[in-house]
Amino acid sequence: MDRARRQHVEQVSRHRFVAGWGPKRSATVVPAPLRYWQYRPGGPLAAVLALTVVAVWLALFAWTGGWPAARGELPLALAAGAALYALSTGRLTVSDSGMSFDVAGRRTDPATVLPSALVQEVRAGGAPPEWPRPADRGGWWPGRTRVAVRYRAEDGAAAVTLRVRDPEAFADAVGVPLSR
Secondary structure, eight states, X not given: OHHHHHHHHHHHHTBOSSGGGOBXXXXXXXXXXXXXXXXXXXXXXXXXXXXXXXXXXXXXXXXXXXXXXXXXXXXXXXXXXXXXXXXXXXXXXEOSSEEEEEETTOOOOGGGOEEGGGEEEEEESSOOTXXXXXXXXXXXXXXXXEEEEEEEETTEEEEEEEEESOHHHHHHHHTSXXXX
């Protein structure tokens, strides 16, 4: 399993975060294309942090220069909040050997990679009650369908729920047929 994790990290690290742009220019060997990838919006913590930055920014300017100064800073404060939220965007990536959840500008940790060989079942919708309690790894986004993935872990079975563009393509990329 460590080999599969290393292969996944190697394949993903040769691609840009914006996967549609292809491999990095610095990649000396052209990597295999990614089997599936999609962006995950920032979570609720990122949204609260972005709103807090905007509110504190405007409050400081309102305190020091009054409301006219705060109104003048509104576009810049909103841009800073939007940039903070955009930088917390993640990517679900499925390579030839595994699946990971990357965040822009951060290298994939091999310990966080789920090797494809450990995936037991991919089901459209939520996890059934007989499965272990799944970890939620994707927020709501228009046009995305919820899927549940059950896999083997060191301490038995585990599960995760995701929101994906195309459940059939995702299950095919992971190498397990989609069950409904």
